Amino acid sequence: MQTNGSSSKGEDLNFEAIIFDAYGTLFDLDSFQSEAERIHRGKGKEISQVVRQKQVEFTMTRDIIGKYVNFEVLTRNAIEFAIKKAGVRRTDTAVEKLYSKFLSLKPFKDVVPVLSDLDELGVRVAILSNGTQAMLDKLIERTGLALLSEDVISVDGAKAYKPNAKAYRHGLDELGIFEKERILYVSANPWDVAGARAFGFKVGWINRTKQPLFDEGYYEFRPEFEFSRLDQVKELFE
Amino acid sequence: MQTNGSSSKGEDLNFEAIIFDAYGTLFDLDSFQSEAERIHRGKGKEISQVVRQKQVEFTMTRDIIGKYVNFEVLTRNAIEFAIKKAGVRRTDTAVEKLYSKFLSLKPFKDVVPVLSDLDELGVRVAILSNGTQAMLDKLIERTGLALLSEDVISVDGAKAYKPNAKAYRHGLDELGIFEKERILYVSANPWDVAGARAFGFKVGWINRTKQPLFDEGYYEFRPEFEFSRLDQVKELFE
Numbered sequence: 329m330q331t332n333g334s335s336s337k338g339e340d341l342n343f344e345a346i347i348f349d350a351y352g353t354l355f356d357l358d359s360f361q362s363e364a365e366r367i368h369r370g371k372g373k374e375i376s377q378v379v380r381q382k383q384v385e386f387t388m389t390r391d392i393i394g395k396y397v398n399f400e401v402l403t404r405n406a407i408e409f410a411i412k413k414a415g416v417r418r419t420d421t422a423v424e425k426l427y428s429k430f431l432s433l434k435p436f437k438d439v440v441p442v443l444s445d446l447d448e449l450g451v452r453v454a455i456l457s458n459g460t461q462a463m464l465d466k467l468i469e470r471t472g473l474a475l476l477s478e479d480v481i482s483v484d485g486a487k488a489y490k491p492n493a494k495a496y497r498h499g500l501d502e503l504g505i506f507e508k509e510r511i512l513y514v515s516a517n518p519w520d521v522a523g524a525r526a527f528g529f530k531v532g533w534i535n536r537t538k539q540p541l542f543d544e545g546y547y548e549f550r551p552e553f554e555f556s557r558l559d560q561v562k563e564l565f566e
Numbered sequence: 567m568q569t570n571g572s573s574s575k576g577e578d579l580n581f582e583a584i585i586f587d588a589y590g591t592l593f594d595l596d597s598f599q600s601e602a603e604r605i606h607r608g609k610g611k612e613i614s615q616v617v618r619q620k621q622v623e624f625t626m627t628r629d630i631i632g633k634y635v636n637f638e639v640l641t642r643n644a645i646e647f648a649i650k651k652a653g654v655r656r657t658d659t660a661v662e663k664l665y666s667k668f669l670s671l672k673p674f675k676d677v678v679p680v681l682s683d684l685d686e687l688g689v690r691v692a693i694l695s696n697g698t699q700a701m702l703d704k705l706i707e708r709t710g711l712a713l714l715s716e717d718v719i720s721v722d723g724a725k726a727y728k729p730n731a732k733a734y735r736h737g738l739d740e741l742g743i744f745e746k747e748r749i750l751y752v753s754a755n756p757w758d759v760a761g762a763r764a765f766g767f768k769v770g771w772i773n774r775t776k777q778p779l780f781d782e783g784y785y786e787f788r789p790e791f792e793f794s795r796l797d798q799v800k801e802l803f804e
Contacts, residue, residue: 381619386783388626389757392730393764395786405782413777492630519627526631539651544643545624548633 329560332552341512341530341564344505346446347481349490349515350457352380353534355433355467363429367422371414375426378413382406384519387458387489396487400460403430431466436536438558440473447474451565454479456499456513458489479503491523512553514561522549534558567798570790579750579768579802582743584684585719587728587753588695590618591772593671593705601667605660609652613664616651620644622757625696625727634725638698641668669704674774676796678711685712689803692717694737694751696727717741729761750791752799760787772796 348354357380364379365372386402407426412418446453453475457464461482468480483489486498500508508528515521516534524531532553555561586592595618602617603610624640645664650656684691691713695702699720706718721727724736738746746766753759754772762769770791793799 382783385622385626385757388623388630389729389760389784391630392626393761393787395764402783405785408782491627519623522627523631526633544646545620545640546627547643549631 329556329563330554332550332554342510343451343512343530343564344507344510345452345454345503346512346514346561347454347456347499347503347529349513349517349520350455350459350464350467351433351517353514353516354435354439354455354473356436357433359434360429364426367425367429368411368414368416371416375407375410375414375416378410379403379406379426379430382409383458388519391489391492396489398460398484399458399482399489400463403427403463431463432470433467435471435473436558440471442558442562443474445559445562446565449562449565452479452503454481454499454503456481456483456490456496458483458495460484490520491526493523493527496524496527496529512561512564514555518546521551522546525549525551532561534561567794567801568792570788570792580748581689581750581768581802582745582748583690583692583741584750584752584799585692585694585737585741585767587751587755587758588693588697588702588705589671589755591752591754592673592677592693592711594674595671597672598667602664605663605667606649606652606654609654613645613648613652613654616648617641617644617664617668620647621696626757629727629730634727636698636722637696637720637727638701641665641701669701670708671705673709673711674796678709680796680800681712683797683800684803687800687803690717690741692719692737692741694719694721694728694734696721696733698722728758729764731761731765734762734765734767750799750802752793756784759789760784763787763789770799772799 361372361376364375383403383406390396404423404427407423408418411422443453459482464480464482468475481499481502483495483498486494488494509530511529512532513524513529514532514534521531521533526549531551532555533551534555599610599614602613621641621644628634642661642665645661646656649660681691697720702718702720706713719737719740721733721736724732726732747768749767750770751762751767752770752772759769759771764787769789770793771789772793
């Protein structure tokens with residue numbers, strides 16, 4: 329674990345809760361790629377990359393334009409776009425097959441034990457995701473994560489997508505916590521790290537793939553902590 | 567050319583000006599890819615794709631967070647990120663070499679003759695781009711496009727990026743035109759088409775690569791016109 333600037337383990341951080349991002353942070357998008365590859369041989373990588381890129385583009389564009397549509401619809405749209413682009417004939421069945429895979433993404437290997445350890449340490453753990461409540465509930469149900477259902481929070485309640493401040497505010501309100509800096513927010517997505525920092529959370533960037541530095545494009549929003557493995561998060565609570 | 571719904575050639579469209587997007591619409595981003603390939607053999611495609619994806623992500627994220635940084639800085643940041651990701655050692659020279667290529671993108675083959683024809687037809691032609699004034703002036707200067715310098719407009723004057731309404735509003739104000747629907751806005755980028763439609767321009771989507779349909783994710787913002795070649799734009803003014 330690396331700490332950045334003034335924040336360090338020795339300091340009295342005194343977090344009231346950890347909020348994790350879901351897609352790419354707790355749940356492995358590569359598991360979608362291998363399922364897409366099983367269905368559309370030779371095109372799984374392209375399809376999964378385009379789906380992810382379009383999810384991000386659609387949510388951000390709609391946030392900027394001010395025309396919110398929920399993540400279930402936008403994910404189906406991203407899949408429709410990706411399969412057309414990959415030259416697969418678009419049928420409802422092809423879209424639904426891939427969409428169902430997005431509802432059963434696998435958690436990264438370290439997620440179940442780390443969340444269980446945090447629970448034993450008495451740490452309150454929550455999720456704040458761009459996914460809808462139904463999408464998140466399905467993911468959690470299938471993986472048996474140690475989470476209270478009221479701490480699985482969808483931005484859908486705020487009709488705003490991360491990195492919009494309204495989405496992070498909604499997470500805080502749902503948890504009933506008043507001080508932003510009493511939250512440790514953990515995400516793998518640089519735009520989400522930047523948004524959470526700009527909002528005022530303390531932020532940990534989980535960088536599993538060893539990217540050399542935090543994104544150049546977000547230099548004023550560098551996270552307080554950088555983790556290469558999820559169990560390093562526990563060190564802040566032991 | 568395809569027309570969508572109520573708008574058609576027969577109708578009295580009576581446009582006061584055409585505004586073109588620059589990157590990907592008039593200027594070919596593939597010409598950046600071949601230059602990147604010449605400098606970093608075997609990695610040109612990856613580098614140019616990542617640069618473009620990060621430019622879009624950085625501009626949108628910063629628009630949402632409300633922390634504007636100009637496109638010159640964000641383009642250098644995107645290049646820095648892309649070359650690190652591609653495993654190229656990041657040096658100032660490596661970044662500057664690629665950045666200079668971004669300032670000399672080639673226009674698509676049909677751009678110079680079509681803009682010259684529009685000029686002869688007496689059509690007022692403008693550019694509205696996320697690029698800075700200096701970046702745009704350099705592009706125009708090198709290609710000798712038939713454009714008045716005051717009609718080359720950067721969103722930098724509004725400190726907001728497309729697809730934010732403030733950016734389109736700035737274009738309209740700079741042209742001194744009051745009615746949005748008297749503008750034909752032409753772009754190749756679906757998020758830009760959606761933003762311009764949401765703002766209230768009449769919009770033409772230039773779809774050179776024959777994507778099968780307008781992006782699923784933006785179905786309420788379908789453009790009035792779809793062009794497969796730029797000279798089809800002229801038909802609306804003849």
